[in-house]
Amino acid sequence: MRATLGSQEAIAERISGADWHGIAHDLDSYGNALLTQLLTPAECQALIALYACKDLFRSRVVMERHGFGRGEYQYFSYPLPDLIGDLRQLLYPRLAPLANRWHASMHIDTRFPQQHADFIARCHGAGQLRPTPLMLQYGAGDYNCLHQDLYGEHVFPLQVAILLSQPGQDFSGGEFVMTEQRPRMQSRAEVVPLTRGDAVIFAVHNRPLQGQRGAYRVNLRHGVSRIRSGTRHTLGVIFHDAQ
Numbered sequence: 001m002r003a004t005l006g007s008q009e010a011i012a013e014r015i016s017g018a019d020w021h022g023i024a025h026d027l028d029s030y031g032n033a034l035l036t037q038l039l040t041p042a043e044c045q046a047l048i049a050l051y052a053c054k055d056l057f058r059s060r061v062v063m064e065r066h067g068f069g070r071g072e073y074q075y076f077s078y079p080l081p082d083l084i085g086d087l088r089q090l091l092y093p094r095l096a097p098l099a100n101r102w103h104a105s106m107h108i109d110t111r112f113p114q115q116h117a118d119f120i121a122r123c124h125g126a127g128q129l130r131p132t133p134l135m136l137q138y139g140a141g142d143y144n145c146l147h148q149d150l151y152g153e154h155v156f157p158l159q160v161a162i163l164l165s166q167p168g169q170d171f172s173g174g175e176f177v178m179t180e181q182r183p184r185m186q187s188r189a190e191v192v193p194l195t196r197g198d199a200v201i202f203a204v205h206n207r208p209l210q211g212q213r214g215a216y217r218v219n220l221r222h223g224v225s226r227i228r229s230g231t232r233h234t235l236g237v238i239f240h241d242a243q
C-alpha cells in the first residue's frame with residue numbers, strides 16, 4: 001500500500017514547495033485557500049479504493065438519516081492509513097502559526113502547539129479520543145449541507161479537504177461552497193474551484209475579519225452543491241479528534 005500511496009518524503013516535498021505566503025494571504029482574506037496538486041492521480045485512486053475496506057473505518061454516516069444532506073461518509077479508525085496520518089502530521093505545523101495569529105486577533109486565549117502529536121494529546125486528555133479524518137462519497141443528486149465540523153471543546157480552527165475525483169470526468173456539479181456570515185450583515189458565498197488532487201484549506205467555524213475598529217469574528221460554514229452526475233469522493237483532514 002505504501003508504494004501506491006506515495007512516500008512521506010514525496011508528500012513532505014509537495015507541502016514544502018507550496019506557496020505558504022499566498023495561502024496565508026488567502027486564508028486571511030477569504031477564509032479559504034487552495035493547495036493545488038497535493039496528491040497525484042494514482043494516490044487519489046488508491047485512496048478512493050480504501051472506501052470499500054470496511055475494517056479501516058470506525059463508523060459510517062448516511063447523511064440523509066441525520067438531515068446532513070445526501071450521500072455518505074466514513075470516519076477512519078486509528079491507526080490511520082500512513083498517507084492520511086502523514087498529511088495530518090505534515091500540514092498541521094504549517095497552519096498552527098496562522099491558527100495562533102487568528103486566535104490572538106479574535107481575543108481567544110487558546111494557543112496551539114507546533115506539533116500535531118502535542119495537540120492530539122490535549123484532545124485525548126479532554127476525552128476527545130476518536131479520529132476525525134474521513135472519506136466522503138457522493139452520487140448523482142447528493143449534496144452536503146452547509147455545516148461546521150465541531151466535535152468537542154477542543155477545535156483547531158483550520159481544516160483541509162482534498163478532492164479525489166476528477167470534475168468533468170468522474171462527476172459534474174458538486175462544487176465545494178463556503179458561506180461567511182458577518183455580524184448584522186448579509187452572508188457572502190464562495191465557490192472553491194477544485195480539480196482532482198487539489199486541497200482546500202479552510203476555516204472550521206470562525207475567522208477574524210479586519211474592520212475599521214479592529215478585528216471581529218465572522219462565522220463560516222462549508223458544504224457541497226448537488227452532484228449533477230457521476231461519483232465524487234473527498235478526503236477530509238480535521239485536526240482535532242472527536243468526543
Ligand SMILES: O=C(O)CCC(=O)C(=O)O
Nearest residue numbers: 136149161176224234236
Ligand atoms: O466533500 C467535500 O468537498 C466536503 C467535505 C467536508 O465536509 C469535510 O471534509 O469536512
Ligand SMILES: [Fe+2]
Nearest residue numbers: 147148149222
Ligand atoms: Fe465538513
